Every structure is written in C-alpha cells, then in structure tokens.
Amino acid sequence: xxxxxxxxxxxxxxxFEDLREIVTTVETPLRPIPEIRMHISRFLDGADMDEVxxxxxxxxxxxxxxxxxxxxxxxxxxxxAAGNTCGPAPVKTGKSFYKDQSLVYxxxxxxxxxxxxxSVHFEKASAFIEEALSSGGKVLVHCRQGRSxxxxxxxxxxxxxxxxxxxxxxxxxxxKREIRPNNGFLQxxxxxxxxxxxxxxxxxxxxxxxxxxxxxSSSASASRSSSPSPNCEETESESDNKxxxxxxxxxxxxxxxxxxxxxxxxxxxxxxxxxxxxxxxxGDxxxxxxxxVxxxxxxxxxxxxxxxxxxxxxxxxxxxxxxxxxxxxxxxxKxxxxxxxxxxxVCEEESxxxxxxxxxxxxxxxxxxxxxxxxxxxxxxxxxxxxxxxxxxxxxxxxxxxxGESEDSSNNNHQ
Numbered sequence: 001x002x003x004x005x006x007x008x009x010x011x012x013x014x015x016f017e018d019l020r021e022i023v024t025t026v027e028t029p030l031r032p033i034p035e036i037r038m039h040i041s042r043f044l045d046g047a048d049m050d051e052v053x054x055x056x057x058x059x060x061x062x063x064x065x066x067x068x069x070x071x072x073x074x075x076x077x078x079x080x081a082a083g084n085t086c087g088p089a090p091v092k093t094g095k096s097f098y099k100d101q102s103l104v105y106x107x108x109x110x111x112x113x114x115x116x117x118x119s120v121h122f123e124k125a126s127a128f129i130e131e132a133l134s135s136g137g138k139v140l141v142h143c144r145q146g147r148s149x150x151x152x153x154x155x156x157x158x159x160x161x162x163x164x165x166x167x168x169x170x171x172x173x174x175x176k177r178e179i180r181p182n183n184g185f186l187q188x189x190x191x192x193x194x195x196x197x198x199x200x201x202x203x204x205x206x207x208x209x210x211x212x213x214x215x216x217s218s219s220a221s222a223s224r225s226s227s228p229s230p231n232c233e234e235t236e237s238e239s240d241n242k243x244x245x246x247x248x249x250x251x252x253x254x255x256x257x258x259x260x261x262x263x264x265x266x267x268x269x270x271x272x273x274x275x276x277x278x279x280x281x282x283g284d285x286x287x288x289x290x291x292x293v294x295x296x297x298x299x300x301x302x303x304x305x306x307x308x309x310x311x312x313x314x315x316x317x318x319x320x321x322x323x324x325x326x327x328x329x330x331x332x333x334k335x336x337x338x339x340x341x342x343x344x345x346v347c348e349e350e351s352x353x354x355x356x357x358x359x360x361x362x363x364x365x366x367x368x369x370x371x372x373x374x375x376x377x378x379x380x381x382x383x384x385x386x387x388x389x390x391x392x393x394x395x396x397x398x399x400x401x402x403x404g405e406s407e408d409s410s411n412n413n414h415q
Contacts (some may be wrong), residue, residue: 013193014167017187022167026174048146049073052176053162055138058131058154059262060092060146067101076103076137079128081121081149083107091144104132112148114184119192122156129157156191159196165191 047069049059063069064078078098082091095105106128108121125141132139143149151173158169166189173179181189 011165011197011397013197014165014190015192016183016187019166019170019190020183022170023174023180023186026171028174028176028178049140049142050177052154052173053158055133056154056157057138057140058146058150058177058179059140059142061142061144063146064091064093064142065097066142067098070103071101074138075140077132077139078103078105079125079139079141079150079153080105080107081110081125081141081153082112082143083109091142104137108149108153110143112143112151112182114182116184117188118149118152118185119156119188121153122160122188122192126152126157126160128163129154139386146177147179148181148185151177152185152189155161155181156192159189159192165197166190199403239400 010032011125025387044369046062047066049057049063052058057073057075061082064080070078078093080093083094094107098105102336108125110116110118110121129139129141141150141154153172155169158164159166164172170179170189327380
C-alpha cells in the first residue's frame with residue numbers, strides 16, 4: 001500500500017547555513033525584562049534574563065547569582081550550562097549556592113567552543129526542563145552570557161519536547177533574546193533537526209502501515225468502508241503518482257533553487273564572501289567575547305602571578321639585601337674588631353714601649369738617685385773626713401800650743 005506525506009516548507013529540517021542565517025539576521029527588539037522597568041538596568045542590576053517561553057527563562061550568570069531577583073520572579077529550577085570545573089570561565093554556583101532558597105539545580109559540564117559535543121546533554125537537560133514546567137515551576141537556563149550554551153539547550157528542549165523545528169525554535173528565541181550559539185552548536189542543532197524529522201517520518205510510516213493492515217482486505221469491503229485516513233488511505237497508483245509528482249516538483253524546485261543560487265553566487269561572489277566573513281565574525285562573536293573574558297581572566301591571573309612573583313622577587317631581593325647588609329655588618333664588625341685588635345696591639349706595643357721607656361727612665365732615675373746618694377755619701381764622708389782632719393789639726397795645734405806653753409813654763413822655771 002502506498003502512502004503520501006504532506007509537510008509544509010517550515011516542517012522540513014534546516015541545515016547549518018539556514019540556522020546561521022537566522023541567528024545573524026533575525027533582529028532582537030528592545031525588550032523589557034521581568035520586574036525591571038528600564039532596559040539599561042539589566043546589566044547594572046544583575047537581572048539580564050528573558051522569558052523566552054511560558055515559565056522558561058534565558059539569562060546570564062549575574063541573574064543566576066542574584067538571589068533576590070530569582071525570588072522576585074518565582075524561579076524554582078536552575079540549569080547551569082556553564083558548570084564546567086576544568087574549562088575557562090566557569091560559573092561556580094552548584095546546589096550549595098542555592099541551599100537557602102531550596103531551588104532544584106542541574107549543572108552541565110560545558111565549554112563554549114565549537115568542537116564541544118553539546119548534543120550529549122540535550123536529552124538530560126530537556127527532561128529536567130520538562131519536569132520543572134510540568135510541576136508548575138519556573139526554570140532559568142543560563143550560562144555566562146546567556147547567548148550560546150544555554151540558548152542551544154533551550155532550542156533543543158523546544159525541538160524535542162514541543163515539536164518545533166530548529167529554525168522555528170531559534171527564530172522564536174532570537175525574537176525574545178539576542179542569542180548566538182557558536183557554529184559547532186548550530187551544527188548539532190541541525191543534526192538534531194534532521195534526526196527528529198526522520199523519527200517523525202518513520203513514525204508516520206508505521207502508523208500508515210498499521211492502519212493499512214487493519215483495514216479490510218477485499219476491495220468490496222474497502223469500498224464500503226468509511227472515509228479513508230487523510231494521509232494514509234489512498235490507492236497504490238494514486239499515491240505513487242502523487243509521490244512521483246511531488247518528488248518531481250521538489251526536484252524541480254530544488255534545481256531551480258540551485259540554479260538561482262548559482263547565478264546569485266556568480267553575480268554576487270565578492271559581496272557574498274564579505275557577508276560570509278561578517279557572518280562568521282558575528283557567529284564567533286560570543287566565543288570571541290568569552291575568549292576575551294577568558295584571556296582577561298588569564299591576564300589577571302598572569303598579572304596576579306607576576307605580582308606574586310614580583311613580590312617574591314622583592315622579598316628575595318630584600319632578603320638578599322638583608323643578608324648583604326648582615327654580611328656587610330659582619331664584615332664591618334670584623335673589620336672593626338680587626339682594627340680594634342690592631343689598635344689594641346698598637347696600644348699594647350705603645351704601652352710596652354712606654355713601659356720600657358718608663359722602666360728605662362726609672363732605671364736611669366734610680367741610677368741617678370744611686371749616683372746622687374753615692375755622691376752625697378761621698379761628700380758626707382769627705383766632709384766627715386775634713387772635719388776629722390780639722391779636728392786632728394786642731395788637736396795637733398792645741399797640743400803644740402800646750403807643748404809650747406809647757407816649754408815656756410819650764411823655761412820660766414829654769415830662769
């Protein structure tokens with residue numbers, strides 16, 4: 001039994017180029033944010049988040065860490081798409097950060113780089129958001145800026161749980177918030193879009209085949225049956241003809257589109273190259289901004305490390321200077337000690353010389369005194385000798401006189 005599938009243009013999957021065109025061309029209007037009147041205050045007040053779907057919010061890390069603002073908006077669930085612990089610029093919140101608010105928390109280990117496979121988190125994150133919304137809660141999905149990682153997660157939820165295509169999901173999000181998933185994440189969303197379309201197609205085929213097998217086998221009963229299923233109950237020839245016709249029309253449209261595209265590419269090759277460069281630059285803007293943030297943080301860390309190194313060097317220099325000062329002081333002390341020793345030696349020598357001189361002088365004085373004493377003794381002796389000699393002479397004279405007198409007396413007597 002043949003079958004025919006009716007799909008509108010916007011139900012077909014989009015490729016990477018289509019999705020990149022959406023996130024670079026769909027304009028985001030100036031929009032108010034919940035509970036805040038002025039647009040300019042969304043960054044100053046740490047309240048940069050937008051309600052992109054009923055009770056589903058997209059925001060940045062400042063809004064996620066603004067506990068008062070979360071309470072004001074009734075947020076019950078937090079999905080942190082930048083909860084990486086080893087990569088650059090993580091948003092370190094976690095369950096313990098929200099323990100006072102009793103918020104339900106889920107952290108994803110994601111880095112905003114094109115080669116990261118974000119699709120491994122689509123199912124878990126979508127289940128978390130679906131459970132929160134079905135329980136009547138409000139969910140804030142955030143990363144650092146609320147533009148790339150968190151936007152890709154919310155788009156995947158809308159595709160997996162709300163039946164949207166990637167193009168519809170990104171267009172809706174772009175009109176609510178200025179999102180810009182990186183090129184790698186856009187490719188994962190395009191792959192998810194194709195897989196969901198294939199799954200939908202297989203499901204419809206199964207439904208058609210089961211519906212065909214349950215219908216009466218005879219042509220008579222088939223003619224008596226009620227109105228056929230809108231998309232499945234057709235004759236084989238009619239469905240084949242329609243399929244061929246549709247495929248032919250699609251191929252013709254595709255060829256026309258390709259021809260038109262080739263002509264446009266030939267006519268506007270230079271402008272397209274410029275547009276591609278601009279779109280690539282815009283597509284990489286967020287990653288570049290985050291890289292700038294990472295570089296700034298790394299520069300700050302390097303500056304801190306340099307400051308620490310400089311402080312360490314200064315401390316080492318101070319220690320070296322102190323050591324040098326100590327050494328110089330020790331050398332000075334040693335030199336002073338040596339000088340003192342030399343001075344003491346000189347003093348000792350001088351004292352010895354003085355002592356020798358004094359001893360010599362003393363000896364000389366003692367010799368002089370001895371000589372004087374000897375001379376005095378000699379003089380005394382000589383004086384004594386003279387006195388003795390005088391006394392002797394006096395005695396002799398007296399004797400002579402006495403002898404003379406006696407002679408005189410004797411002479412007188414004789415007379």
